[in-house]
Amino acid sequence: MFFAYFAGMLTVLSVLVVTRRNPVHSVLWMLVLFVHIAGLYLFLNAEFMAAIQIIVYAGAILVLFLFVIMLLDLKKDESVRKFQNQWFLGLVIGLIFMVVLVSTASKITVIPPLGEYSVDAIKSEGSMMTIGKILYTEYLLPFEIASLLLLVAIIGAVVLAKRRIE
Amino acid sequence: MVPLSWYIMLSAVMFSIGVFGFLARRNLIIIFMSIELMLNSVNISLVAFSHYLQSMRGQILVFFVIAVAAAEAAIGLAILIAYYKNNPTIKVDEITGLKG
Structure with a gap:
């Protein structure tokens, strides 16, 4: 149930990040995405990773992106086309990646010799x-x-x- | 208990969306953000493996991936600013300085 929420939100937010026209909107959606990833890490019993996900990614890297966007003054650059000419090729390659990786990943199982960190x-x-x-x-x-x-x-x-x- | 393969599938879907964004967008900043998205999807799969295999290696690797991602973002954006000072555009199909 929780996993379904996180999976749905992460997928939708990833699509939002790569399709927004305004880079500032992309950065803000990415902030929400990173907070959800941190939630997923808590779910996986990795508190330290959740903390540095928030501190380093949301706190440092995204602020750096925001700084650069505001430093560059991109108002005049927000032109009509947001995708390149070969965007369809990119979509096809992305879909091939998705099909191959998901079909492989669906067969992954845990094989018992486990580590000591239960x-x-x-x-x-x-x-x-x-x-x-x-x-x-x-x-x-x-x-x-x-x-x-x-x-x-x-x-x-x-x-x-x-x-x-x- | 959610099986391990679901996490890996989620990570694969996010990675593919990042690949699409990297290949299709014109804005160089959003291309950088697609790279961050791909790194994050790999981090999710590493933390999931670490949890399910009860080993700490995955989390250590995530630590280093985050360090490399921070360095990469800083250097990449510095190159972006250095380029923008000379040619004020960040659309990748208008950056044709190396085209013969």
């Missing part, structure tokens, strides 16, 4: 504690590389947006 195990320790322990022991090197990646992104964004390319 719902009760996570609940007894706390979601954040569990993730933190794994992240800082088993996945320490990828974590450091991610921090380096973010540093590169910060410097790159500043350099790119500041310089005028001749």
Whole structure:
């Protein structure tokens, strides 16, 4: 029942995001979409993921999109056509993707050798504690590389947006 | 209890909508948002796998995907602004600087 609501809303909101003419409307629909995705994560027992979904995606990335849209002053750009000439090809490719992926995904089942992090195990320790322990022991090197990646992104964004390319 | 395959199917549908938006829209900002949509649909399937297989790996991977998505959005939008300063358009079919 809850899943049906979330699935329907997520599908409708995704379509709304890619079909609105005004980019600001798209961003606002995407905000609603991200809040629903966070709800789905809570449903899947991933509280930390729900929190960073709201904080990082809704709080940082969407605000960045909104800033850029307002910085660019696109009033004159809202022309008659919102799709490219080859939009029908895009629709066909999207539908092929959907048919292939859904028909494959419908056969996925859980095969029993399960991991040690059951719902009760996570609940007894706390979601954040569990993730933190794994992240800082088993996945320490990828974590450091991610921090380096973010540093590169910060410097790159500043350099790119500041310089005028001749 | 909802079966795992339903979540993966939802994720597949959202991914396909993102592919359509990426291929069909003219506005470069909405193309970026379609990429974010695709990344999010993959995140849903990863969290679902993580929950149903009772392993934490899926959630760790989602953490890194979100970090990469943030970096990608920042760099992509910076390139967009740098381009817009020179040629004031963000319609992809009007960006023809590399066309011979």
